[in-house]
Amino acid sequence: QTELSLRPKTLTQYIGQEKIKQEVAVYIEAAKTREEPLDHVLLYGPPGLGKTTLAGVIANEMEVNFKTTSGPAIEKPGDLVALLNELRPGDILFIDEIHRLPKNVEEILYSAMEDFYIDIVVGQDATAHPVHFPLPPFTLVGATTRAGLLSAPLRARFGIVEHMQYYTEAELSQVVLRSATVFNTRIDPLGAREIARRSRGTPRVANRLLKRVRDFAQVAHKEMIDQEIVDYALNLLQVDNQGLDETDRKMLQTMINLYNGGPVGLATIAANIGEETETVADMLEPYLMQIGFMKRTARGRMVTPAAYAHLGIDPHKNKK
Numbered sequence: 001q002t003e004l005s006l007r008p009k010t011l012t013q014y015i016g017q018e019k020i021k022q023e024v025a026v027y028i029e030a031a032k033t034r035e036e037p038l039d040h041v042l043l044y045g046p047p048g049l050g051k052t053t054l055a056g057v058i059a060n061e062m063e064v065n066f067k068t069t070s071g072p073a074i075e076k077p078g079d080l081v082a083l084l085n086e087l088r089p090g091d092i093l094f095i096d097e098i099h100r101l102p103k104n105v106e107e108i109l110y111s112a113m114e115d116f117y118i119d120i121v122v123g124q125d126a127t128a129h130p131v132h133f134p135l136p137p138f139t140l141v142g143a144t145t146r147a148g149l150l151s152a153p154l155r156a157r158f159g160i161v162e163h164m165q166y167y168t169e170a171e172l173s174q175v176v177l178r179s180a181t182v183f184n185t186r187i188d189p190l191g192a193r194e195i196a197r198r199s200r201g202t203p204r205v206a207n208r209l210l211k212r213v214r215d216f217a218q219v220a221h222k223e224m225i226d227q228e229i230v231d232y233a234l235n236l237l238q239v240d241n242q243g244l245d246e247t248d249r250k251m252l253q254t255m256i257n258l259y260n261g262g263p264v265g266l267a268t269i270a271a272n273i274g275e276e277t278e279t280v281a282d283m284l285e286p287y288l289m290q291i292g293f294m295k296r297t298a299r300g301r302m303v304t305p306a307a308y309a310h311l312g313i314d315p316h317k318n319k320k
């Protein structure tokens with residue numbers, strides 16, 4: 001009898017990312033057989049694809065403790081020493097947004113990862129002295145939105161590097177059906193499919209939309225979520241049939257109206273729509289590129305004909 005929670009606990013329960021699961025299952029089995037910690041793992045890819053969830057699954061499958069933190073939360077070398085000190089041999093330390101570690105923390109991570117020790121200077125001025133901390137052998141699992149954001153020396157210390165992919169509609173349907181079971185909510189396969197279609201390949205989005213649709217279904221006294229109520233709710237939420245929301249459409253429309261569809265720089269786009277450049281780079285652009293609505297060129301980003309068609313804009317009409 002396994003307790004069902006929104007986050008899967010085992011590789012078998014984890015939906016999608018088939019290639020990664022297949023590889024990781026081998027590394028886990030091999031490490032367990034040798035009674036060694038798993039090699040350090042780097043997971044990279046867009047937000048919401050289940051990097052933290054997968055890290056937790058790996059810890060569970062390795063039967064070790066799972067400790068989580070994030071790059072910005074570790075402000076100084078001493079913070080990292082404190083975290084690593086609490087680990088038992090084989091435990092997993094998960095660092096989300098690992099590209100945002102302060103430089104001086106990143107530098108002490110090198111010896112921690114490679115040889116399981118940390119040398120830091122304790123005290124100030126006359127009392128300053130180096131201290132050598134041996135560490136238990138541990139596994140670092142790092143997550144980042146783009147592998148290119150990591151420095152080369154840090155990236156080189158991960159023995160296992162996995163690129164998370166957007167989920168297919170069929171995979172997301174399975175995620176939605178599974179989550180509906182966890183929420184004790186009835187949904188039919190076409191309803192699940194419609195949520196999946198509009199979730200931009202991202203389980204976090206699918207689960208959020210499922211919750212909102214469930215609210216609409218409940219208030220409408222529907223005992224079952226079907227395609228009709230999904231359509232109604234998501235149209236109200238202005239999530240279109242490609243999963244684009246107001247922000248996505250505003251971005252494409254801004255590029256078209258102000259820059260004739262590009263080429264235009266990322267920071268310029270971000271400033272014009274009132275978003276952080278990092279938000280545009282990590283959350284908006286990757287999906288629009290994935291569905292072929294935007295492309296990258298040497299001179300900047302461009303809107304594609306497919307995006308014009310989707311927005312119902314004639315590409316020749318507003319050319320200068």
Ligand code: ADE
Nearest residue numbers: 006008013014015050203
């Ligand atoms: N919930 C979020 N991501 C999931 C996944 N990949 N498999 C199962 N449930 C999930």
